[in-house]
Amino acid sequence: MQFGIVVFPGSNCDRDAAYVAQELLRQPTRLIWHEETDIQDVDVVILPGGFSYGDYLRCGALARMSPVMAAVMEHAHQGKWVLGVCNGFQILTEAGLLPGALVRNRDLHFICDQVPVRVERTDLPWTQTYTAGRVLTLPIAHGEGCYYADAVTLATLERQNQVVFRYCTPAGRLELAGNPNGSLNHIAGICNEQGTVLGMMPHPERAADALLGNADGLGLFQGLLQAAALV
Amino acid sequence: MRLSFHVRVYITLRPSVLDPAGAAVTRNLQHLGYGVAEVRIGKYVEFTLEAMSETDATAQVEALCDQVLTNPVVETYRYDLLPAPVSAQS
Numbered sequence: 301m302q303f304g305i306v307v308f309p310g311s312n313c314d315r316d317a318a319y320v321a322q323e324l325l326r327q328p329t330r331l332i333w334h335e336e337t338d339i340q341d342v343d344v345v346i347l348p349g350g351f352s353y354g355d356y357l358r359c360g361a362l363a364r365m366s367p368v369m370a371a372v373m374e375h376a377h378q379g380k381w382v383l384g385v386c387n388g389f390q391i392l393t394e395a396g397l398l399p400g401a402l403v404r405n406r407d408l409h410f411i412c413d414q415v416p417v418r419v420e421r422t423d424l425p426w427t428q429t430y431t432a433g434r435v436l437t438l439p440i441a442h443g444e445g446c447y448y449a450d451a452v453t454l455a456t457l458e459r460q461n462q463v464v465f466r467y468c469t470p471a472g473r474l475e476l477a478g479n480p481n482g483s484l485n486h487i488a489g490i491c492n493e494q495g496t497v498l499g500m501m502p503h504p505e506r507a508a509d510a511l512l513g514n515a516d517g518l519g520l521f522q523g524l525l526q527a528a529a530l531v
Numbered sequence: 532m533r534l535s536f537h538v539r540v541y542i543t544l545r546p547s548v549l550d551p552a553g554a555a556v557t558r559n560l561q562h563l564g565y566g567v568a569e570v571r572i573g574k575y576v577e578f579t580l581e582a583m584s585e586t587d588a589t590a591q592v593e594a595l596c597d598q599v600l601t602n603p604v605v606e607t608y609r610y611d612l613l614p615a616p617v618s619a620q621s
Contacts, residue, residue, distance in 0.1 A: 358602055365599070394602065401604040403544075408551050448548055448605055482549065 301528040303329040304342030306372065306388075308363045313349035313385065313505060320508045321346075325521055334366040344381040344524065345372055347388030349441070349503060359402065359444045360390035369395060381524065382497040383426075386442055389489070389499035398490055398499045399457065400449030402442075406482025410443040414514070415480055417488050417502050418468040421461055424495045425527030429519035435472045436465075436516040438502035440480065445501040447483035447490075454484060465489035465500055535615035536580045536588045542601050542608045543573035576600055579615055588612055 303321035307314045314331060321344075322329040332339055339345065352363035363369070369391075376382045376397050384392040392398045405411060417438045419430045430436070449457065457463055465488040469478035474486050481501075489500030504517025544550050553570040560567040582588035592610055601608050 357600070361599065361602065393604070399604075401602055403548060403605055404551055406549065406551055408555060446549075450547065450604075482551075 301327050301525060302341055302343045303327050303346065304332045304339055304344065305329070305346045305348055306332045306334060306368055307348075308334045308350070308352035308366060310352045310354055311348050311350035311387070313387075313503065316503075317346045317348045317385070317505045320505045320518070320521055324508055324518065325525060327525070332368060334363070334368045336368050337371050339368070339371045339375060342375070342380075343528065344383065345375055346505075347372070347382070347384040347391050348505075349386030349388060352387055352391065355387075355444075358394065360387060360392075360394040363387075363391045364394040373397065376492075376497050379494060379496050381425075384497075384499040385503055385505060386440075386445075386501055389501055390444065392497065392499040397497050398492060399453045400447055400487075400490070402444050402501070403446045403448050404444050405442070405446050405480075410441075411445070411480050412439075412441045413480065414439050414507075415502070416468050416470045416472070416478060417465045418472050418474075420463050420466055424464065424491065424498075425524050426491070426495075426498050426520050427464060427523060428526065429523040433472060435468060435470065436502075437507070437514060438504060438517055439506045439514075440502050442481070442501055445483070446481045447485075447487040447501075449484065457487075457490060458485065460493055462490050462493065463487055464491050464498060465502065533581045533583060534585070534588070536582060536585075537613045537615045538578050538580050538588075538592055539611040539613070540576040540592070540596060540600060540608055541573060541610065542576065542606050543571055545605055545607055548605045585612065 305317045419434045466486040467479045491498045504520045507514040507517035553572045557570040
């Protein structure tokens, strides 16, 4: 399974994602410079975290205009895998590949922490290695991670079961205390209708190597590999 | 003949979107004794634009605001379209 990790000026989680794909999963992996326009060799595109274009104007707004994004849109529209983490999630919403937007955290602070995140559905390749309702501990590091969508969009997301991860208390309850940034409906990650495009603020790639103390995020990548093996 | 315009764009969060920075500034101003309420913080962008006509300029401004300068999911905007100061013509 060929992984491709897009590198924008200001990306800073690209190497972490590449490490997971290449060293932990042992899959062919390449970094895709934002000026590239041919990514047809790639099965999974990862838009990594960071501060693309310095977050100028809005987070992800300028990255969305990069030459590579036309190819990423095409890749997504073909039903192929796209994972956007943190700044990558912001880029996916700016590009319209996922609904809603990510705005300033409720309490204005940049939050760098490890937080409980509940797995809301396990019928997706991304989450099939987890049990339903499992509470993962995943790192977050963002200033603009508060998920917002209008009431109609939120209702549609819920009805179509597109919420994949929610912030929660350590016991897995959806309470204010478990919501670090004020995200509506405690949303930490959503997918498109087909489940092929996933955007999430928490960083699974930073919680993938047990040597670093937490491998809760590795299952997400392993699930994808299992799905690919069945094709 | 191409016309020159000076454009001022005012971008604000939609009323339904929480503005925590505006709320913090509101509290601070109230703390200082000002009778201020409901501060909303936005962005101001200005630029010059060349267009074939005022209609063309309006279309361009709205297109670039919708595409780039704002995210319609969370923001709204209004703009002023002014004739650019006339420079010395040869």
